[in-house]
Every structure is written in structure tokens, then in C-alpha cells.
Amino acid sequence: MKPLVQRVVLAALAVVLAGEPALAETAAGGGEGLWYKGLIALAAGLGLGIAAFGAALAQGRATAAAMESIGRNPNSADRIFTPLIVGLALMEALALYALVIAFFLQGKV
Amino acid sequence: MDEHAPFSWFSAVPLPLSASTALFVALLLAAFAWAMHRRLSPTDRALEPDDGTTLRNVGEAFVEMIQGLAEGVIGHHAERYVPLLGSFFAFILVANLIGLVPGFAPPTADFNVTFALGVVSFVAYHAYGLRAHGVGAYVKHFLGPVVFLAPLMLVIELFSHSFRPVSLGIRLFANMFADHRVVEIFTDLTKVAIPVVFYVLGAFVAVVQAFVFTMLSAIYIALAVSHE
Numbered sequence: 001m002k003p004l005v006q007r008v009v010l011a012a013l014a015v016v017l018a019g020e021p022a023l024a025e026t027a028a029g030g031g032e033g034l035w036y037k038g039l040i041a042l043a044a045g046l047g048l049g050i051a052a053f054g055a056a057l058a059q060g061r062a063t064a065a066a067m068e069s070i071g072r073n074p075n076s077a078d079r080i081f082t083p084l085i086v087g088l089a090l091m092e093a094l095a096l097y098a099l100v101i102a103f104f105l106q107g108k109v
Numbered sequence: 110m111d112e113h114a115p116f117s118w119f120s121a122v123p124l125p126l127s128a129s130t131a132l133f134v135a136l137l138l139a140a141f142a143w144a145m146h147r148r149l150s151p152t153d154r155a156l157e158p159d160d161g162t163t164l165r166n167v168g169e170a171f172v173e174m175i176q177g178l179a180e181g182v183i184g185h186h187a188e189r190y191v192p193l194l195g196s197f198f199a200f201i202l203v204a205n206l207i208g209l210v211p212g213f214a215p216p217t218a219d220f221n222v223t224f225a226l227g228v229v230s231f232v233a234y235h236a237y238g239l240r241a242h243g244v245g246a247y248v249k250h251f252l253g254p255v256v257f258l259a260p261l262m263l264v265i266e267l268f269s270h271s272f273r274p275v276s277l278g279i280r281l282f283a284n285m286f287a288d289h290r291v292v293e294i295f296t297d298l299t300k301v302a303i304p305v306v307f308y309v310l311g312a313f314v315a316v317v318q319a320f321v322f323t324m325l326s327a328i329y330i331a332l333a334v335s336h337e
Binding site: 085086089090092093096097099100 | 276279280282283284287317318320321324
């Protein structure tokens with residue numbers, strides 16, 4: 001089966017790499033308003049990055065605490081999982097508020 | 110990415126896409142409920158459970174899960190709130206998951222739909238709180254523990270309460286919208302095999318977001334109804 005597996009993998013790779021679309025670059029607009037748009041674009045990207053960083057930090061701490069308590073008492077894993085997921089979703093929501101703002105800003109660029 | 114009008118089977122219907130898909134989800138749930146009713150109405154046969162995964166067992170397991178959630182969060186008289194919480198969970202779960210089927214867009218990827226769900230949750234928990242405590246005692250909850258802090262507490266409480274439906278709506282909307290766009294972009298970029306990873310992520314996020322919405326609604330109801 002090995003030559004067949006190799007051929008299948010090569011075919012899949014060929015499809016993936018051939019399907020990469022040429023990312024069209026939009027030409028620069030007027031020279032004056034361009035740096036405002038640059039600031040807006042920078043704000044969209046950096047704001048989301050900072051929000052993702054904060055969310056990842058907090059979620060890491062929550063997961064670490066959950067892992068430690070599961071390690072201490074392995075039978076409690078099911079009862080810890082649900083509050084952990086709810087807490088992670090609430091922290092994720094804060095990062096998602098920044099994503100919504102980033103979408104608004106990106107629409108104005 | 111050229112145009113942003115995705116194809117859906119409901120594009121032919123002259124309603125907004127999220128509205129027609131939401132109606133379709135509601136029809137699916139109504140069909141499920143009718144099938145459950147047909148199987149449960151002959152009560153002499155309904156007492157013993159079936160073998161294996163039948164429609165009835167799925168429905169009963171679902172209701173038991175919602176009831177366990179409501180009892181864990183709300184406490185006594187939890188069965189009054191199970192219909193609303195079950196409706197939220199079932200509708201949001203099916204609406205989220207239908208976005209993973211090719212040719213459908215999730216209705217919860219539209220902020221109007223999710224904000225409407227948030228407003229329903231908001232009106233519901235205030236109505237339950239007013240019914241449980243009476244109008245005067247419920248408004249006194251907004252004033253805080255000490256009487257001379259009442260103006261400050263009122264402003265803080267009003268603001269935090271009015272933010273709740275917005276946060277419920279934005280959380281669900283942003284999760285579903287971003288997830289659908291990610292699946293769309295990666296299916297456009299790499300046509301084979303790699304979008305499966307994002308489908309898995311999408312399925313996980315769909316279930317978790319339905320659960321979080323229902324859990325938060327249950328918590329708000331519990332806060333409004335609590336007797337202490």
C-alpha cells in the first residue's frame with residue numbers, strides 16, 4: 001500500500017498548492033487620506049492582537065488551575081470540565097468584542 | 110475574496126437569509142417535537158425506555174440534561190424554567206450546526222438574530238423575577254444593600270443589566286460569524302482536507318456557544334428569582 005499512499009499524498013499536496021489564489025493587491029488610493037487609513041488598519045490589527053494576548057493569558061491561568069485540581073483529584077474531571085468550558089467561553093467573548101470592532105474598522109479602510 | 114454573497118438554498122426565498130434559515134430551523138424543531146409527541150402520547154407504552162438510540166431516548170436525554178442544568182443553577186422550582194432554557198439550547202444548537210452543512214448559512218451569524226435571542230432572555234428573566242418577588246421588592250433589588258448608596262447602585266445595576274442582552278448577542282454572533290468566515294476562507298484557500306480541521310472547530314464552538322448562552326440565561330434567571 002505504500003506507493004499508493006505516497007501517490008495520494010502527492011496528489012493532495014498538488015491540489016492544495018495549485019488552488020492557492022493570487023492575492024490581488026489593491027492599488028494605493030489618494031495620497032492624503034492614506035495615512036488615516038493606515039492608522040485605522042493598524043488599530044484593527046493591534047487591537048485584536050492585544051485582546052487575543054490578554055484572553056490567552058487569562059485562559060491559560062484558568063486551564064492551569066483546572067489541570068492542577070484534576071491532577072489532585074482525578075475523579076473530579078467531569079465536574080470540573082463544565083465550569084472550565086463556561087469560564088473559557090466568557091473570556092473568549094471579551095476577545096471577540098475586540099474582533100467585532102476590528103471588523104468595523106477593517107470595513108472603513 | 111471577491112464577492113461576499115454566499116450561496117445558500119434559501120437565497121431564492123424573498124426573505125433575508127438569516128430569517129429564512131431561522132424559520133427552517135424552527136420547522137425542523139417543530140417536526141422533532143411533533144415526532145416526540147407521537148411517540149410519547151400512548152402513556153401505557155411510554156413508561157419503559159427503548160433500547161438503543163431512538164428518537165425518544167434522544168429527546169428524553171436532552172430534557173434531562175436541561176433539567177439538570179436548571180436544577181443545578183436555579184434550585185427549587187427549576188422545572189418552570191426548563192421549557193425556555195430547552196428552547197434556547199435546542200434552537201441555538203441546531204441553528205449553529207446548520208451552518209456546517211454545505212449550502213446553509215447559520216442564522217446566528219447575523220447580529221439581529223442573536224440580539225433578538227438576547228432580548229428574549231432579558232425580558233424573560235425580568236418577567237420571572239417580577240413574578241417571583243412582586244414589583245416593589247424586585248425594584249428594591251436594584252437599589253443595593255444600603256439605602257444611601259441607592260442612586261449609585263441603581264446606575265450601576267441598570268447599566269450592567271442592560272449590557273447583558275448585548276453581551277449575549279455579541280458573544281454568540283461573533284463566535285458564529287468568525288467561525289463561518291474562517292471555514293469559508295479556508296475552503297476557498299485550500300480546497301481539500303484542511304477545512305476538515307475547521308469543521309471540527311466549528312462543531313465544537315457551536316455546541317459550546319449554545320451551552321454558554323443557555324447557562325448564562327439560567328444564571329440570570331437564578332439571580333433574578335433567588336430568595337434571600
